[in-house]
Amino acid sequence: MNAAGMFSESWLARREQADHDARAAVPLQAASDWLAARRGHAPWQLLDLGSGSGANVRYLAPRLPGPQHWHLVDHDDSLLGHAVGRCQPLRDNAGMPIHVTTHQRDLHALEASWFADIDLVTASALCDLVSATWVETLADACATHRTAILITLSVDGNIRFQADDVVVNDAEDAWLFETLAAHQRRDKGLGPALGTTAPQALIQAFTTRGFHIADAESPWHLTPAQRPLALSLIDGWAAAAREQAPHDRQRIERWWQRRREALDRGHLDLYVGHRDLFAAPEPAHASR
Numbered sequence: 001m002n003a004a005g006m007f008s009e010s011w012l013a014r015r016e017q018a019d020h021d022a023r024a025a026v027p028l029q030a031a032s033d034w035l036a037a038r039r040g041h042a043p044w045q046l047l048d049l050g051s052g053s054g055a056n057v058r059y060l061a062p063r064l065p066g067p068q069h070w071h072l073v074d075h076d077d078s079l080l081g082h083a084v085g086r087c088q089p090l091r092d093n094a095g096m097p098i099h100v101t102t103h104q105r106d107l108h109a110l111e112a113s114w115f116a117d118i119d120l121v122t123a124s125a126l127c128d129l130v131s132a133t134w135v136e137t138l139a140d141a142c143a144t145h146r147t148a149i150l151i152t153l154s155v156d157g158n159i160r161f162q163a164d165d166v167v168v169n170d171a172e173d174a175w176l177f178e179t180l181a182a183h184q185r186r187d188k189g190l191g192p193a194l195g196t197t198a199p200q201a202l203i204q205a206f207t208t209r210g211f212h213i214a215d216a217e218s219p220w221h222l223t224p225a226q227r228p229l230a231l232s233l234i235d236g237w238a239a240a241a242r243e244q245a246p247h248d249r250q251r252i253e254r255w256w257q258r259r260r261e262a263l264d265r266g267h268l269d270l271y272v273g274h275r276d277l278f279a280a281p282e283p284a285h286a287s288r
Helices: 009-022 025-037 055-063 077-087 132-145 171-184 195-208 224-244 246-264
Strands: 044-049 068-074 099-104 120-124 148-163 212-217 220-222 269-280
Touching: 009 055, 009 148, 009 220, 009 224, 025 055, 025 120, 025 148, 025 212, 025 269, 044 055, 055 068, 055 077, 055 120, 068 077, 077 099, 132 148, 132 195, 148 171, 148 195, 171 195, 171 224, 171 246, 195 212, 195 269, 220 224, 224 246, 224 269
Parallel strands: 044 068, 044 120, 068 099, 120 148
Antiparallel strands: 148 269, 212 269, 220 269
């Protein structure tokens, strides 16, 4: 299961640049240092969970040391085919070609054997869709195989509208976002979803197992230049709220019309909070 299983390819393409712009530098640098310190283990084996069309690999490969062998995991074989075509030409940060292998697998049946001989596990916009039990299984697998992990763009519930850098959220926004957060905790196919609690669940799971953590905010800041993405978000949030609170449909419609009009006219920026996390079983300067 991955975001591509619930959202259209056009949505994934629309959000890719915002995702890339939002990435936090500190966890990424820690991941790069982790690989660089593992002397004698190249080519690095990297496992990307919920790869979809390969957007995460397209961002990470040019920014990480090589040589790199990526293992892309997704339930959708057609998306994996697109991912290979778009990722195979990539090069690492030294300009060397990467290697890509795909694995069509159901993420619901996460298995520790997938992590054998893997140096770094990655995933993007995935862990807010999974359950607490799934995260515990993931952390156990990484601990068993002494594998580091870089999890990016997990929603944290910090959503705000801004006008000239001044927050203009009101009571109706607070109510709508609480309703949205409840919807985000519904089962997305991997158990009751963590939603906005994902960042803290990840920190707790890996800290408990003795991993060293580097985490940082990675927010979307959508200006009028990103209006299509902002409008898509507003439309999606309203649809989710209607499912979660069908008896409040008129209230939701009023919120949707008011905020959509302001965004469409370029009167507001939209800030959507995420967090990135890197976790390693020992400091980045160590090697196994």
